[in-house]
Amino acid sequence: MHEKLPPLFTLQAFEAASRLGSFSRAAEELSLTPGAISRQIRQLEDWSALTLFKRNGPKVSLTDDGAALLARLAGPLSALHQAIYPPDDATQKTLHISTLASIAKEWLLPRLDSFAQAHPHIRLIIDTDYSLVRAAPRVAMLAIRHGTRQSTDQICEILFNDRLVALTSPALAATLGSDARLWPASAMLQHLSLDAGSWQTAAGMAADFSPQGQAYNDADVLLEAAELSQGIALGRLSIAWRRLQAGSLVLASDVVCATPRDNLLIMREDSADLPEMRVFTDWLREQARLWQREVDAFDQRHPVL
CATH class of the missing domain: 3.40.190.10 (Periplasmic binding protein-like II)
Incomplete structure (x- = not known):
């Protein structure tokens, strides 16, 4: 009996090649070369002392031993994926918003009831602080700040002018x-x-x-x-x-x-496509568009110097 398990990446390469029936397509999915996938499969075959694939030109198919291994791995690999990326649960989502107390009280909260009524399954946690907390990967968290747009590895867009x-x-x-x-x-x-x-x-x-x-x-x-x-x-x-x-x-x-500074929406790229993030940021941009109408009308009465 082996005391150690094969590397997780080797098992991922095996699962992708099994599912796609091609080392080349598995390599494309995992951003590797076909040769790298082939080496991972050979290592797994050496590790398990089993022949896992039948090779037929560019196509591959599982042997009986390979199919049996895939069946045993399906549950554990799925559990690992769900541990890292929890399944969507439409009954309850949580979204964290980091912003300044002034923005929260005077601009966000007066508009927030329309979002809460339209999306009762999304719970908002609003954290008012002057320090900009960096969100963890794939966490539903965004920031609304008043400042200057800087070079960053995060999405940083102007929400509205002032x-x-x-x-x-x-x-x-x-x-x-x-x-x-x-x-x-x-x-x-x-x-x-x-x-x-x-x-x-x-x-x-x-x-x-x-x-x-x-x-x-x-x-x-x-x-x-x-x-x-x-x-x-x-x-x-x-x-x-x-x-x-x-x-x-x-x-x-x-x-x-x-104003020399802008009101900014800031979020991580790897979180921007989370369902609750998309719903809230779409709503937020619409609120900013409606606010811009008020600013434009104000400018008509009080021209900007």
Whole structure:
């Protein structure tokens, strides 16, 4: 009795050649050469002391011993495949979404009910964090981020563009006026990771202007402070939209700029075709398309500088 099993890859080569009836077709499926498949089969025949195939030119067929071995291997190989790639179960899927709290609260959640109603068998786990967690292979996980598109081995596509606007409460807007050049530095709230230079330049503010108001690392908390009349905030239109529609925030200035960063959809290539991923990303892109209509209408009223 052998103490060791033959390599798993040798068994995979045998299974593919048996199923396809050809070493060449097995080689193509496994991204090898026909010679490599032939060597794997010879090793398995030496290992088992059995003749597994009858050769007839380019075609091969199983001997009785080969057929018996294939029958014994069918169950174990299937179990290994299912262990690595669990079978689809339409009754319950789980999809992980990594994003920023501001995007989740102000852009994603208001739209999410339509997805939940259409796909009740997909359970969403939304993880809000500033760090971008790298997904494991073939895990149903994607990220929605606000940043710059970088060279990566992951799929990274622009989900939707955005606008940079100055926002405050109606009361403070009436007090300070709409000319940003006259705003005191103490009235300007600061987002710790936002590049405000393009907006300040477009508004005609001094090159050395530096906000001196309260500083925040979260875009949604920043807007909360502006809503409470604690200052003027530069923020993204997508995050401020609901407050603008409700009237709790107003544009403090008519100056509108394109954001230097984009709202990105990020996912691994080996996960993108999972059924739950395809369903959600199709829905997400449609939501982004509908949002773009709102942005286009906004641009008509407030031209981008």
